[in-house]
Amino acid sequence: MALKYLTPGPVQIPKPVIGSIGRQPQFHRSDEFRKVFKELIDKLMRVYDSRPIILPGTGTLSVDVAVYNYLDPNDKVIAVVNGEFGERFAESLASRGCIVRRIEWEYGDIPPPDVIEDVMRREGDVKAIAVVHNESSTGTTNRYIEEYQEVAEGYGAVLLIDSVSLFPVEVPKRSVDVIATASHKAFISPPGASILYISKEPRAKTPVPPSMDLRKFVKFMEKFETPYTPPINVIYGLNSALDYILELGLETYCRIHRDRANFLYDRIKLKAVARREFRSYTITAFYTSRAREVVATLRSYGYIITAGMGKLRDNVIRIGVMGDVSLDDLSIVAEVVNRYVD
Numbered sequence: 500m501a502l503k504y505l506t507p508g509p510v511q512i513p514k515p516v517i518g519s520i521g522r523q524p525q526f527h528r529s530d531e532f533r534k535v536f537k538e539l540i541d542k543l544m545r546v547y548d549s550r551p552i553i554l555p556g557t558g559t560l561s562v563d564v565a566v567y568n569y570l571d572p573n574d575k576v577i578a579v580v581n582g583e584f585g586e587r588f589a590e591s592l593a594s595r596g597c598i599v600r601r602i603e604w605e606y607g608d609i610p611p612p613d614v615i616e617d618v619m620r621r622e623g624d625v626k627a628i629a630v631v632h633n634e635s636s637t638g639t640t641n642r643y644i645e646e647y648q649e650v651a652e653g654y655g656a657v658l659l660i661d662s663v664s665l666f667p668v669e670v671p672k673r674s675v676d677v678i679a680t681a682s683h684k685a686f687i688s689p690p691g692a693s694i695l696y697i698s699k700e701p702r703a704k705t706p707v708p709p710s711m712d713l714r715k716f717v718k719f720m721e722k723f724e725t726p727y728t729p730p731i732n733v734i735y736g737l738n739s740a741l742d743y744i745l746e747l748g749l750e751t752y753c754r755i756h757r758d759r760a761n762f763l764y765d766r767i768k769l770k771a772v773a774r775r776e777f778r779s780y781t782i783t784a785f786y787t788s789r790a791r792e793v794v795a796t797l798r799s800y801g802y803i804i805t806a807g808m809g810k811l812r813d814n815v816i817r818i819g820v821m822g823d824v825s826l827d828d829l830s831i832v833a834e835v836v837n838r839y840v841d
């Protein structure tokens with residue numbers, strides 16, 4: 500039986516994207532490849548008006564790259580922690596030797612901008628605000644990113660956002676300093692490319708490992724190259740995926756995901772983890788005491804969904820709606836899940 504992936508990623512990749520990756524990789528210092536790479540960069544800039552950078556890696560690496568290029572050891576950073584990926588962001592900051600001031604917030608909820616501002620004022624000399632745009636462990640989207648950016652600017656700090664599981668379904672309506680994302684979620688491509696959008700120059704004074712050094716990547720980008728071998732076949736996939744996304748248009752792309760997610764939020768008779776206004780359009784999450792049974796039964800129907808993470812491991816299910824997923828698929832999934840509602 501063919502399985503369909505309704506996970507937080509890698510997602511069910513559309514067939515044309517799969518078709519585009521199965522080929523001999525070109526030499527990355529050739530004119531042919533530079534042309535392909537330039538096409539991708541142009542498309543990424545049409546998605547969001549900032550400077551895109553591509554490195555070989557996944558979401559974790561893009562977050563680490565953001566941390567290491569914008570912060571030095573002993574820099575003070577505010578980290579919003581309302582789920583597992585907020586924890587991981589804080590862990591990355593700690594590994595750089597930053598002084599991490601955590602804003603712990605209830606899972607499924609988002610701290611309003613005035614809370615961030617208060618902490619910024621009280622702490623003083625904060626160099627960055629670190630926040631997860633879409634907390635995949637709880638299906639919760641931070642819809643205050645633009646306001647957080649304003650707060651950061653007011654204090655001369657940078658805003659670093661982990662948008663690994665959301666971009667480009669919801670893109671910020673204004674320029675955000677640093678966005679970390681990846682190829683294998685809402686960019687509907689295979690894993691292998693870490694993608695960053697930077698609108699401020701890297702600020703770190705402490706050396707960064709060469710493979711993660713954004714200054715090197717920025718320099719090479721001038722000639723549409725990367726300092727080291729890029730994820731060439733993933734780049735072919737991204738090029739094809741972006742043709743599809745841009746042809747639909749970003750508004751439609753967002754609406755399609757919102758409609759799919761709302762279809763599940765409306766049909767499934769379980770409580771969503773996220774508060775209504777912060778419900779994610781890419782990953783839905785619901786409380787249930789029967790997470791394992793639901794995941795196993797759906798697998799027997801050919802659908803891969805997943806349970807919760809960390810402290811929510813056994814009492815949450817998560818259903819991704821990115822990629823090649825139809826409302827018919829979601830209808831079957833909702834029907835099966837509802838059999839487990841007590």
Ligand SMILES: Cc1ncc(COP(=O)(O)O)c(C=O)c1O
Binds near residue numbers: 557558562636664
């Ligand atoms: C919000 C978020 N950040 C970071 C990551 C880590 O990405 P990866 O597993 O691709 O390294 C994930 C993965 O699910 C994620 O959802």
